[in-house]
Amino acid sequence: MPxxxxxxxxxxxxxxxxxxxxxxxxxxxxxxxxSSLAHYQRLAATAETAAFDSVFLADGVEGPxxxxxxxxxxxxxxxTLLSALAVSTERIGLIGTVSTGFTEPYxxxxxxxxxxxxxxxxxxxxxxxxxxxxxARNFNRTANQEHAVRYQRADEYLEVVRALWxxxxxxxxxxxxxxxxxxxxxxxxEINHSGxxxxxxxxxxxxxxxxxxxLLVQAGSSEDGRGFAARHAEAVFTAQQTLAEGQGFYADLKxxxxxxxxxxxxxVVLPGIVPVLGxxxxxxxxLDQELDDLIDPTRAIGTLSTLLGVDLSDxxxxxxxxxxxxxxxxxxxxxxxxxxxxxxxxxxLTLRQLVGRLGGGRGHQVLAGTPEQxxxxxxxxxxxxxxxxxxxxxxxxxxGLDLFAEHVVPLLRERGLFRTEYTGRTLxxxxxxxxxxxxxxxVAV
Numbered sequence: 502m503p504x505x506x507x508x509x510x511x512x513x514x515x516x517x518x519x520x521x522x523x524x525x526x527x528x529x530x531x532x533x534x535x536s537s538l539a540h541y542q543r544l545a546a547t548a549e550t551a552a553f554d555s556v557f558l559a560d561g562v563e564g565p566x567x568x569x570x571x572x573x574x575x576x577x578x579x580x581t582l583l584s585a586l587a588v589s590t591e592r593i594g595l596i597g598t599v600s601t602g603f604t605e606p607y608x609x610x611x612x613x614x615x616x617x618x619x620x621x622x623x624x625x626x627x628x629x630x631x632x633x634x635x636x637a638r639n640f641n642r643t644a645n646q647e648h649a650v651r652y653q654r655a656d657e658y659l660e661v662v663r664a665l666w667x668x669x670x671x672x673x674x675x676x677x678x679x680x681x682x683x684x685x686x687x688x689x690x691e692i693n694h695s696g697x698x699x700x701x702x703x704x705x706x707x708x709x710x711x712x713x714x715x716l717l718v719q720a721g722s723s724e725d726g727r728g729f730a731a732r733h734a735e736a737v738f739t740a741q742q743t744l745a746e747g748q749g750f751y752a753d754l755k756x757x758x759x760x761x762x763x764x765x766x767x768x769v770v771l772p773g774i775v776p777v778l779g780x781x782x783x784x785x786x787x788l789d790q791e792l793d794d795l796i797d798p799t800r801a802i803g804t805l806s807t808l809l810g811v812d813l814s815d816x817x818x819x820x821x822x823x824x825x826x827x828x829x830x831x832x833x834x835x836x837x838x839x840x841x842x843x844x845x846x847x848x849x850l851t852l853r854q855l856v857g858r859l860g861g862g863r864g865h866q867v868l869a870g871t872p873e874q875x876x877x878x879x880x881x882x883x884x885x886x887x888x889x890x891x892x893x894x895x896x897x898x899x900x901g902l903d904l905f906a907e908h909v910v911p912l913l914r915e916r917g918l919f920r921t922e923y924t925g926r927t928l929x930x931x932x933x934x935x936x937x938x939x940x941x942x943x944v945a946v
Contacts, residue, residue: 509883509919510769510890510932511910512596512738513548513556515541517576519897520775522860523795530897541582542589544899551906552920554931555594555625557718557738557892558582562603563636580612587620594928596625596718602651603631603640606661610705614666617710622927625716627738628729630655633807652725654698659717659733661701664692666714667939668704690941713937716928722750723839731757735934736769738892740837740865742844747772747887769932772882773865773892776875778904789869792896793857801856808838818853821845840864862894872908879909880916 514520518530518540525532534540545556558579576582579597586595595616599609609626617624630651631637637645646654673688692703719726719734730737731754741747755765777792779785798818806813810826822845828838841864845855861867868875882888895901913919925931 506917509879509913510736510771511551511553511919512594512736512771512890512892513544513553513902514738514773514892514894515544515556515558515576516894517898519901520862520865520894521792521896522801522863523792523797524897526795527792527897529900534898535576538582538585540899541577541586544902545586545590545593547899547902547906549590549593551910552923553593553893554890555596555623555716555928556586557596557625557627558598559627560598560600561636562600562631563633563639580616583616583624584619587616587623590623592623592923592926594623594625594716594931595620596627596716596928598627598629600629600631600636601655601658602629602646603636606658606699607665607701607703607705610662610665611707613662613715614705614707614710617712617715618707622711622929624710624712625718625736625928627718627720628655628659628733629720648723649725652729655729656732657696657698660696661692661694661699663714663937664694664940665701665703665705666709667941668692669707669709670939670942671709671713674708688941709939712927712929713939716932716934727754727757730754730768731761731763734768736771736932739770739772740840740863741772741887742840742847742864742866744882744885744887747882748885751887767934769889769934771890771892772888773862773894774875774878775862775865775867775894775896776901776905776909777861777867777869777896778872778875778901778908779869780871782870782874785869785871789861789867789896793860796856796860798853798856801860802852805841805852805856805859808841810838813852816852819851821849821851822855837864861896865892865894867896872904872912875905875909876912876916879913880918883918 518524518532518534524530548556560579583595583597613624613626634644668690670688673684675682675685689704692701694701716735717733718736718738719730720738722739737754739750741750751770754768754770758765758768777785777789779788802813811823816823825842850858868878879891893905895905910919914921929936
């Protein structure tokens with residue numbers, strides 16, 4: 502295999518005992534894993550053995566609505582869990598979600614720098630702006646900020662965080678015991694940021710991390726989200742249902758980055774896929790149906806109502822969706838609203854059918870088939886300009902990951918599409934991305 506051949510990137514999306522919303526009810530899962538460190542350590546170890554680039558933990562800052570039946574319980578706070586996984590793994594990247602809407606840049610910069618040091622250069626930040634008013638009500642607000650304002654705040658947030666990560670030059674830490682010098686004060690920098698949303702003095706109270714900056718990941722596909730990704734993201738988690746949609750998103754994002762003077766290869770696009778695997782296609786489809794049959798429709802319809810901005814609680818299950826508001830009226834996740842709306846319209850789905858389609862992956866592609874069929878799909882999207890890799894979202898865990906690692910990964914390797922072992926140690930090296938230069942470092946003349 503030629504050494505310069507383009508290679509896939511694979512990220513494992515950690516999600517309790519599976520990405521299907523009814524996974525916890527299926528006999529092939531153990532719901533106790535939801536609160537078990539050993540469960541997550543096992544998943545990370547399996548992904549690392551298969552040489553995945555990274556694992557990723559999503560997060561939100563709002564609790565479930567008690568009015569809904571069978572309210573779902575959340576998972577661990579990202580920094581706590583990823584720090585624990587840093588100790589039990591050696592090479593795999595560790596990506597955590599933190600919102601720019603309900604945190605402060607100084608704390609976040611310090612936390613990710615700490616994780617980068619503890620993991621020896623394997624930290625990544627999935628940047629979200631947080632949609633919905635329930636989250637805002639946990640942070641002394643009555644409602645969330647407007648969609649565009651959230652992204653304006655996020656732009657400034659990134660400016661501050663990058664400056665803080667650079668506030669220690671790489672050789673600022675001296676630890677010169679003979680002369681009693683801990684640091685070179687000339688290489689520590691107050692950032693003195695004064696902006697619309699933030700006032701931050703600096704410097705950070707921890708040295709620059711092994712990667713310089715942790716990997717920057719983004720997951721929004723709205724117009725504002727694409728612009729933000731083109732400016733800042735180095736990896737993008739996305740959701741498209743068709744090859745044409747995937748190609749369109751991929752080409753648009755890379756073109757936006759190029760127009761801003763960035764190398765398009767510096768953004769790794771990773772669509773999400775839910776691989777429902779079986780030794781035969783019929784076996785895979787049977788498992789998919791078993792999981793769909795376990796969906797609680799009351800809870801699922803409540804979640805869908807929130808996403809679409811329409812109360813569907815009394816809507817007939819076997820009727821198409823009622824008229825939906827324009828996307829401009831949605832102040833939540835605009836790109837996911839459009840994805841679900843387009844899916845329902847394109848495939849002529851009833852409410853019952855839509856709930857089933859979304860139960861497996863919340864709008865990401867569900868692939869029910871054999872390992873060969875899943876590998877074919879991955880190769881097609883990778884080769885036809887729709888993906889640089891994939892965000893793997895097994896419907897049940899750990900079994901779904903085990904099957905993917907044991908049966909799909911070897912096929913990808915046989916086709917020369919995926920590494921057989923790690924070639925680098927940091928997350929940036931896994932994704933083929935450079936270590937950022939420090940903006941404060943003096944250039945010798």
